[in-house]
Structure formats: C-alpha cells, structure tokens
C-alpha cells in the first residue's frame with residue numbers, strides 16, 4: 001500500500017512542504033488544472049508537477065483526474081477527436097511515470113454535497129448531503145461549487161448541456177462508456193497505465209441525470225465490457241458507503257485485481273439518502289475502516305491510498321474537504337491500521 005495525498009497545484013494552501021512532513025507519505029495525487037477538459041496536457045505542465053513533487057521527496061504516480069469531456073459521455077460526433085486527445089494524455093502520463101489515472105463518468109456534475117460547512121457538536125465543520133435540499137436545488141442556477149468541478153460553463157452553456165442529456169438514459173450512457181473504454185484501455189496497456197474509475201458520488205441519480213457507477217453490478221458490467229485489469233476502480237469508501245445496500249468488503253473481494261486506488265473516508269448516515277462526512281476512524285461513522293482495510297490487505301492490495309476529505313478543524317479554512325489537518329490525521333490513522341494489519345498477518 002502506498003499512502004498518497006491530493007495536491008491541487010501551486011495555488012493549494014496545503015503545500016508540498018507541509019505534505020512531505022506527514023509520516024509515511026509516498027507521493028502526491030494531482031492533475032494539470034489549467035487546461036480545459038478534452039485538451040492535451042502539455043509535457044511541460046506534467047513535468048512541472050513531477051519535479052515539484054520530487055524536490056520534496058514525493059512521487060507523482062497517480063493523476064486525479066483526467067476529465068472525460070461531456071461530448072464523450074453524450075456520444076457526440078466530435079468524441080473521436082476528444083478520445084484521441086485522452087489517449088495522448090495517457091501516453092504522456094505513462095511516459096512520465098504515472099501509473100494510475102482516476103477519472104469519473106458522471107454527467108455534468110462531479111461529486112455533490114448540499115452543505116459545505118455543517119457545524120458539528122465538537123466545533124469542527126464538515127461536508128454533508130441532505131436529499132431534501134438537493135431535490136429542491138435547480139442545478140442551472142445554483143451557485144454551488146466544489147473542488148475539482150469543471151467551472152468553465154456559462155449559465156447558458158450549462159442549460160444547453162443539461163438539455164442534451166435529456167436524450168441520454170442509463171443504457172445510452174453505458175454504451176458511450178463502453179465506446180470510451182474500448183478505445184482507451186489498449187493505450188493504457190501499452191503505456192503501463194491503469195484507469196481507475198471513481199464511483200458516482202453519491203451513488204444515485206441527481207437532477208434527473210443518469211449515473212451508472214453505483215455499486216457491485218456496475219463493476220461486473222464494466223468487467224464484461226473490457227476485462228483488462230487496466231480497466232480498474234478507485235474504491236471510494238465514502239461514495240459507495242452512502243448507499244447502505246453496498247457491501248464494500250464484498251466489492252473488494254470480487255474486484256481485488258482491479259482496485260488500483262482507494263479513497264479512504266468515513267461517513268455517518270443521518271437519514272435516507274442523507275449523510276455527513278465523519279472523521280476517518282471506524283467509531284466515528286458507519287463504515288468499518290479496519291474491516292475494509294483488512295479485506296484489502298488479505299486480497300493482496302498493492303495500490304495507492306489517499307485519506308479522502310477531512311473536516312475543517314483547529315480553525316483551518318480552505319478548499320471544502322481538502323484542508324491539511326484532518327486529512328493528515330486520517331493518513332496517520334490509516335497508516336497505523338495498515339501496519340497493525342500487516343504485522344498481525346505475519347505473526
């Protein structure tokens with residue numbers, strides 16, 4: 001297991017100098033943020049992340065994300081050019097030592113929360129999802145913004161995009177996903193890169209848009225489309241865990257050969273389709289972190305882990321979910337759990 005930490009580039013207040021001081025941190029997870037979705041990432045931008053990381057004794061082997069252009073998800077005529085650009089990014093990243101690309105296939109919106117700063121009784125604040133609030137939101141006028149979202153649309157652009165999705169149901173999205181996979185996976189195989197799809201977060205349809213990566217059945221279907229291990233998974237515990245019907249341990253057992261990246265975080269279910277993001281330890285939420293990590297360990301997991309979202313604690317302010325302190329506590333906790341699991345397995 002390699003412990004990693006997400007870094008949003010030079011503008012991130014959580015600097016590489018701070019990240020390197022977290023014990024056992026092997027590398028960063030990052031991306032080229034100043035090139036639009038669908039375009040090829042200049043070599044210089046990729047190399048600059050790599051050399052910044054290296055100067056701090058950190059690796060750069062995981063990219064999160066290379067965004068999939070909406071025209072690919074919609075299956076529009078320009079998708080072939082955009083997929084070729086995606087393939088070129090895979091070639092370049094592979095050449096510079098990137099091993100895993102985390103991506104998602106969620107239409108229009110990436111992860112979603114209704115509350116970016118819910119006060120908890122201990123004085124910290126956290127991200128939360130409340131279904132009633134989301135149902136009442138109008139996506140084309142809401143001002144919500146989350147780290148990593150594509151913010152390049154104008155209000156009209158967004159409205160047009162939502163309109164285009166009216167003719168794309170889940171089956172159509174699967175078809176477009178299969179087309180994408182069957183074009184990119186051979187390139188990944190050639191360049192030693194593994195794709196790791198992030199589950200839909202939360203794992204159900206929002207704003208009437210189709211969402212297809214929601215649990216065990218999705219992974220079985222993905223494998224049927226393309227059985228290569230390069231067609232892999234980012235196991236995001238908090239995303240999958242938001243639906244109590246998902247049995248994460250069993251998803252791990254069924255897919256252990258293709259889990260290349262883990263987003264480890266805990267959540268506290270607060271109602272039907274409602275949850276708060278909890279501190280990482282098992283006792284703080286509904287997910288059994290020890291149990292899940294143990295199954296990963298026993299299934300031979302050798303991929304990358306990053307502590308996912310943290311609360312804002314000790315007065316920290318910054319990107320929602322992506323402050324330093326609580327994520328660093330999460331990393332230390334997860335590293336400790338892993339050490340205990342490894343040691344007890346070898347005794």
Ligand code: DNO
Pocket residue numbers: 064065102103104110111147148198263309321
């Ligand atoms: C949220 C993240 C997601 C993730 C993308 C991957 O915090 O986990 O935004 O990066 O869905 O493409």
